[in-house]
Amino acid sequence: MKVETLRWFNNRLEMIDQRILPAAFEYLSYDSAASVAEGIRSMVVRGAPAIGVAAAYGVALEALRLSQHLPPGRGKDGMGVDFENDSTPSLTLPLQGGGDVDFKEGMEEGFKVLAASRPTAVNLFWALQRMRKVWESVAAQSPQQTAQRLLAEAHEILAEDIRINKAMGAHGAALLKDGARVLTHCNAGALATAGWGTALGVFRSAVEAGKKISVIADETRPFLQGARLTAWEMVQENIPVTLITDNMAGHLMAQGEVDAVVVGTDRVAANGDVANKIGTYMVAVLARRHNIPFYVACPLSTIDLSIATGKDIPIEERSVEEVKGFRDCHWAAEGVKIRNPAFDVTPAELVTGLITEKGVILQPDAQGIRKLFG
Ligand code: MRU
Numbered sequence: 001m002k003v004e005t006l007r008w009f010n011n012r013l014e015m016i017d018q019r020i021l022p023a024a025f026e027y028l029s030y031d032s033a034a035s036v037a038e039g040i041r042s043m044v045v046r047g048a049p050a051i052g053v054a055a056a057y058g059v060a061l062e063a064l065r066l067s068q069h070l071p072p073g074r075g076k077d078g079m080g081v082d083f084e085n086d087s088t089p090s091l092t093l094p095l096q097g098g099g100d101v102d103f104k105e106g107m108e109e110g111f112k113v114l115a116a117s118r119p120t121a122v123n124l125f126w127a128l129q130r131m132r133k134v135w136e137s138v139a140a141q142s143p144q145q146t147a148q149r150l151l152a153e154a155h156e157i158l159a160e161d162i163r164i165n166k167a168m169g170a171h172g173a174a175l176l177k178d179g180a181r182v183l184t185h186c187n188a189g190a191l192a193t194a195g196w197g198t199a200l201g202v203f204r205s206a207v208e209a210g211k212k213i214s215v216i217a218d219e220t221r222p223f224l225q226g227a228r229l230t231a232w233e234m235v236q237e238n239i240p241v242t243l244i245t246d247n248m249a250g251h252l253m254a255q256g257e258v259d260a261v262v263v264g265t266d267r268v269a270a271n272g273d274v275a276n277k278i279g280t281y282m283v284a285v286l287a288r289r290h291n292i293p294f295y296v297a298c299p300l301s302t303i304d305l306s307i308a309t310g311k312d313i314p315i316e317e318r319s320v321e322e323v324k325g326f327r328d329c330h331w332a333a334e335g336v337k338i339r340n341p342a343f344d345v346t347p348a349e350l351v352t353g354l355i356t357e358k359g360v361i362l363q364p365d366a367q368g369i370r371k372l373f374g
């Protein structure tokens with residue numbers, strides 16, 4: 001089954017609601033920057049490249065909406081949030097009365113609301129910057145022409161993401177031996193991208209190349225991207241997968257049951273430090289202890305040359321509710337202090353190789369990364 005995480009349908013962006021997978025498979029529809037920003041913030045769409053693609057469509061949708069003088073944020077998301085009546089201050093666009101919308105001001109507000117949706121994945125800012133450049137390049141054109149140009153760019157970013165994932169997949173697949181048992185953390189699959197995936201793209205490409213690999217999926221507390229999304233994707237494709245809780249990884253490594261680790265990333269600093277889903281650092285330390293190669297699948301759009309080391313990567317702190325329990329079931333003691341950092345940083349020295357669309361950089365460092373960008 002081909003997973004279309006985001007798709008353009010009836011002049012709207014549709015995104016799979018990843019909060020309810022695997023229990024239900026449902027698309028939600030988006031028609032403005034504010035509604036897409038809310039989709040990103042609330043994790044309908046997640047995963048660095050997918051967030052970038054969604055943001056690009058958010059910009060295009062805002063241009064379409066403003067050029068047609070439509071009110072902002074029509075439609076509901078699957079959890080019953082009515083954007084029309086949503087009073088969240090940072091996510092509402094100023095309605096500029098009676099269809100008399102100032103296109104430039106409205107667009108700036110759209111960029112702002114999208115940039116504020118999530119802080120860690122650099123692909124969001126990368127995509128917004130790319131869309132801004134396109135917008136500036138057509139400044140002399142009408143809002144309608146600008147909107148069409150921005151929409152074409154969003155379509156291109158989506159198609160390009162799949163092409164890049166396949167190129168990364170081919171480079172990464174060559175690193176895995178036939179029969180390899182590969183551990184992954186979080187979900188860096190088709191659901192985290194426009195399709196194919198980064199880490200899971202490496203597994204798909206290895207299988208396509210005729211290798212018999214099997215995947216060990218960390219559950220990935222607290223949002224369970226591993227148990228819910230990676231396990232679902234692998235089961236859909238008949239790629240052998242075994243689910244473990246995060247604290248079982250060390251035991252399996254010690255037993256000699258893991259041959260390699262491949263994960264995705266949300267932002268890589270100029271020196272090769274890697275921010276990824278919370279728990280990745282722990283896996284990298286364990287992999288080094290057991291002499292297991294630790295690879296990071298990383299499109300160039302995830303490398304942030306403006307950040308010297310991982311220390312400067314902003315780490316999102318999410319709601320304590322995610323750690324406390326699930327919906328109405330709370331297992332944490334009432335009154336306990338809770339932390340919920342959503343990402344951690346793995347120092348470059350623990351990374352065996354960065355798998356990019358341009359090839360694999362072994363033992364990544366500032367020099368190797370600079371070379372990648374020519
Ligand atoms: O909080 P999430 O689900 O957006 O975090 C996603 C991850 O950390 C992924 O591992 C990362 O974005 C790589 S996705 C190709």
